[in-house]
Amino acid sequence: MIGALTLLLLCQLAGELLARLCGLPVPGPVLGLVMLFVICVARGSMPEPLRETSQTILRHLSLLFVPAGVGVMVHAARIESEWVAILVALLVSAVLTIAVTALVFRWVARWSGTGGEAP
Amino acid sequence: MMPRFGDVWVYLSATPLLWLTATLAAYVAAFWLYQRAGQNPLVNPVAVSVAALVAVLIVSGTDYPTYFNGAQFVHFLLGPATVAIAVPLHLNFAVVRRNLVPMVAALLAGSVTAAVSVVGIAYALGASRETLLSLAPKSVTAPIAMGIAEQIGGVPSLTAVLVILTGITGAMIAKPVLNFLGIRDWPARGFAVGLTAHGIGTARAFQVNEVAGTFAGIAMGLNGLATAFLVPLLAALLG
Numbered sequence: 001m002i003g004a005l006t007l008l009l010l011c012q013l014a015g016e017l018l019a020r021l022c023g024l025p026v027p028g029p030v031l032g033l034v035m036l037f038v039i040c041v042a043r044g045s046m047p048e049p050l051r052e053t054s055q056t057i058l059r060h061l062s063l064l065f066v067p068a069g070v071g072v073m074v075h076a077a078r079i080e081s082e083w084v085a086i087l088v089a090l091l092v093s094a095v096l097t098i099a100v101t102a103l104v105f106r107w108v109a110r111w112s113g114t115g116g117e118a119p
Numbered sequence: 120m121m122p123r124f125g126d127v128w129v130y131l132s133a134t135p136l137l138w139l140t141a142t143l144a145a146y147v148a149a150f151w152l153y154q155r156a157g158q159n160p161l162v163n164p165v166a167v168s169v170a171a172l173v174a175v176l177i178v179s180g181t182d183y184p185t186y187f188n189g190a191q192f193v194h195f196l197l198g199p200a201t202v203a204i205a206v207p208l209h210l211n212f213a214v215v216r217r218n219l220v221p222m223v224a225a226l227l228a229g230s231v232t233a234a235v236s237v238v239g240i241a242y243a244l245g246a247s248r249e250t251l252l253s254l255a256p257k258s259v260t261a262p263i264a265m266g267i268a269e270q271i272g273g274v275p276s277l278t279a280v281l282v283i284l285t286g287i288t289g290a291m292i293a294k295p296v297l298n299f300l301g302i303r304d305w306p307a308r309g310f311a312v313g314l315t316a317h318g319i320g321t322a323r324a325f326q327v328n329e330v331a332g333t334f335a336g337i338a339m340g341l342n343g344l345a346t347a348f349l350v351p352l353l354a355a356l357l358g
Contacts, residue, residue: 008199015202027263029201030343036205046209054206057199058336062165062322063146064197067190068261069169069283071276073176074183078250078277085244089254090281093237094288094315095296097258101229101338102302102311109221109307 004053011036132181138189145171158326160291165283165319197262200318204336211333218306218334225307226338229314230345233258234353253277255350257285260317263343271354282317289316290323309334314342 014035016028024031040046072079079086131137149167156162176186187194208215215222237254246254252273256264261282268278293312302308305328312320313335321339325332 005199008202011202011205012198026344026347027201027266029198029262030340030347032198032202033205033208033340036202037208040205040209041212046206051206051210054203057196057203058207058321058325058332060146060322061200061318061325062163063143063168064193064200065165065261065283065286065319066142066146066168066172067187067194068279069165070172070176070186070190071183072169072280072283073173075274075277075280079280082246082250085241085246086250086254086281086284088244089237089241089246090257090285090288091292092240093233093257094285094292096236097229097233097315098289098293098296098311099300100232101225101314102297102300102307104228105218105221105225105307105310106302106304108224109218112220 001049001053004047004050007036007039007050008032008053011039132185135189135192138181138186139192140189141172141175142168142190142193145175160294160323163287163290163319163323166287169283197260197318201260201262201340204340207329207333207336208340211330214306214330215333215337218310221307222310222334222337222341225310226314226341226345229311229338230258230342230349233315233342234346234350238353249274250277252354254281255354256346257281258289258315258317259343259346260339263347267347267350270351283319286316286319289320293320293323305330306334310338313338317342 011032012029013032015030015032018024018031019026019028145168146164149164149171152167153159153162153164172186176183234255237257238251241251241254252271253268255271255273256267256278259267259282261279264278264282265275268275289312293308293316297308297311302311309324309328309331312324312331316323317339321332321335324335
């Protein structure tokens with residue numbers, strides 16, 4: 001588990017370094033994701049501790065958003081004065097985004113004859 | 120002699136222990152409630168924990184920086200968790216490859232819809248310029264969205280809050296919207312939820328189905344990349 005955690009942190013660190021040194025607009029952790037994926041493909045197999053550690057972290061991903069969410073108290077004044085615009089925009093945009101994404105996914109899957117879960 | 124409660128409070132409020140524990144305890148309780156409610160998306164564990172913690176902080180007169188001093192250890196894990204998405208991506212690579220064409224099309228359509236619709240609606244309803252710039256990257260996972268907001272002149276900490284509100288909203292409305300549209304396959308459902316509601320949608324998707332969760336995770340990563348290029352471009356175009 002310590003080894004797996006170290007690997008995750010190393011990938012993130014390498015991603016941060018790459019993003020900063022090359023001035024890429026992409027966040028470091030996303031580059032770290034790509035690197036870890038390449039490592040897994042190159043290795044051909046998934047080490048059991050890495051699988052376990054990652055799945056444990058991802059299962060409780062929503063916990064990790066709580067500290068930033070509590071920051072709502074800092075912006076209470078702004079949200080109070082603009083709450084109609086903010087809430088309507090967030091809600092309508094979420095409905096539109098989910099609908100457009102899912103519909104385009106389905107149309108293109110049918111049109112191109114790809115997609116589906118079973119081989 | 121018993122130490123006075125006030126002294127204990129002064130000691131505890133100066134260490135990260137108290138608010139770190141409070142964050143985990145609030146989440147454990149909220150997650151229990153969520154399970155008890157049959158994983159009803161309206162009882163979203165992030166929304167419930169945030170509401171409970173804000174109430175406790177206000178009642179105890181604690182400011183956000185003091186709270187965050189303890190909670191930052193949880194916040195920090197967002198980075199390694201983003202990297203960890205490579206694991207389900209690799210494990211489900213065969214399904215992912217089969218859905219590559221629809222994924223790319225849905226990614227482009229979805230990331231443009233997310234940014235343009237939120238800014239357009241908020242602008243029409245008279246939101247301030249700072250709020251608009253902070254709203255633009257709202258469908259992207261927090262660490263990425265905050266970077267984008269900073270780049271285009273938004274307020275990163277406000278963006279973090281808007282991102283979380285988006286995630287909670289997305290996780291709540293996904294099921295009725297997708298059922299209404301008759302979208303049944305897990306790749307399409309997961310991808311739409313992850314693109315719209317980033318990590319909070321992905322967490323919800325993983326609780327429902329592993330394939331959906333994987334596609335949600337991929338959508339979250341890809342939308343992070345796409346939006347990081349798209350939103351600064353749009354902001355430059357609009358001046």
